[in-house]
Amino acid sequence: MSPREAGTESALQRALRRGGPRTAPAGAASRRVLRAEAAAAAARLAERAAAEGVADVAYAQLDSPFGALTVATTRRGVLRLAFPEEPLDGVLGGLAARVSPRIVEAPRSLEGVRRELEEYFAGSRRSFRTPLDWTLIGPFGRRVLGETAAIAYGSVLTYRDLAGRAGSPRASRAAGNALARNPIPIVIPCHRVLRTGGALGGYAGGIERKRWLLEHEQASAGGG
Numbered sequence: 001m002s003p004r005e006a007g008t009e010s011a012l013q014r015a016l017r018r019g020g021p022r023t024a025p026a027g028a029a030s031r032r033v034l035r036a037e038a039a040a041a042a043a044r045l046a047e048r049a050a051a052e053g054v055a056d057v058a059y060a061q062l063d064s065p066f067g068a069l070t071v072a073t074t075r076r077g078v079l080r081l082a083f084p085e086e087p088l089d090g091v092l093g094g095l096a097a098r099v100s101p102r103i104v105e106a107p108r109s110l111e112g113v114r115r116e117l118e119e120y121f122a123g124s125r126r127s128f129r130t131p132l133d134w135t136l137i138g139p140f141g142r143r144v145l146g147e148t149a150a151i152a153y154g155s156v157l158t159y160r161d162l163a164g165r166a167g168s169p170r171a172s173r174a175a176g177n178a179l180a181r182n183p184i185p186i187v188i189p190c191h192r193v194l195r196t197g198g199a200l201g202g203y204a205g206g207i208e209r210k211r212w213l214l215e216h217e218q219a220s221a222g223g224g
Contacts, residue, residue, distance in 0.1 A: 056100035059092070060107035062114045065121055066209060069186075071110055074099070077131030078113055081184045083205045099135055117186070123220035126153035128187045136183040143167060144178040151192045154221030156214070158196045180204050186213070 057079065059072040067084035070091050079099065082091045092103055107114075112130055119125035132149075134142055143166040151157055157165075163175040179190040185205055191213040195201040203210035 055102045055104040055106070057095055057103040058106040058109040059095075059103060060105060060110045060114070061088070062110065062117060064117065065212070066205075069117070071113055071117075072103075073110055073113065074133045074135070076133035076135075078184055078187055079133040079135060081187060083185070083209070113187075120186070121216075123216070126221070130187070132184060132187070137181075140166075140168075140171075140174065141178040141181065144175045145182055145188050145190070148179065148182075148190055148193065149188050151189055153189075154217045156192045156194050158194055159201065160196055162193055176202065189213075192217075 057072050057074055059070060059080075061068040061070050063069075069084065070080070070082040070086065070088055071078065072080040072091070072095055080091065080095060095103060113128075116125055116128050116130055120128070134145075137145055144162065147162055147165040159172040159176050159179075160169070162179075163169055163172040166175060168174065176193075179193055180202060182188055182190045182204065185191070191203055191205075191210045193201065200207055200210055200214075
C-alpha cells in the first residue's frame with residue numbers, strides 16, 4: 001500500500017468515525033416514534049373494545065394519596081379497587097379467573113370513577129354515585145357490604161351494629177370477615193366500621209390507611 005493510499009484510508013476511517021455516531025440518534029428517535037405510535041394504536045384499540053363491549057373488564061391505574069390504585073369496571077359498574085401493594089398481575093389474574101379473561105386497559109372508560117375518587121380525596125365529594133358490580137361478593141357479603149355502603153360520610157358503626165343491620169346480630173365476626181374481603185374499598189366504605197369501644201379494628205388496606213380515611217372524612221365534614 002502506498003503512503004498516499006494509506007493516507008486516504010486513514011482519512012476515510014476518520015470520516016466514518018466522525019459520521020457514524022451522528023446517524024445513530026436518528027435511528028433511535030425513529031424507533032421511539034414507532035413504539036409510541038404502536039402504544040397509542042394499542043390504547044385506541046383497547047378503548048374501542050371497551051366501548052363496544054368486546055372486552056368484559058376494563059381497568060386503569062388511578063392516582064391517589066396512597067399511590068396508584070388499580071380500578072376495574074364492567075358494564076354493570078365498578079368491580080374491583082386494589083391498593084398499590086397488590087401486584088397488577090395478581091389483580092388481573094384474579095379477575096380473569098373469576099370474571100372473564102377479556103380484560104383491557106382503558107382509562108377513558110373509567111373517567112367517571114376517576115373523577116369521583118379525585119373529588120373524594122379532595123374533600124369535595126361525600127358519596128359515590130358510580131354503579132357497582134357485585135359479582136365478586138357472595139350473598140352474606142352483599143348484605144353486609146350493602147349496609148356498609150349506607151354508612152354516612154364522617155360516621156361510623158361497630159361490627160356488632162353492622163351485623164345487626166345485615167340481619168345477623170350475632171355474626172359480628174362473620175361481618176368482619178366480609179369487610180376484610182371487600183373488593184371495592186373506599187367506594188364501599190368498610191373503613192367506617194370500628195370495634196365496640198372505638199378501637200379501629202382491622203382493615204385490608206392497613207390500619208394507617210384506615211386512620212387516614214377516617215381523619216380525612218372528619219376534617220372534610222367539619223369535625224376536625
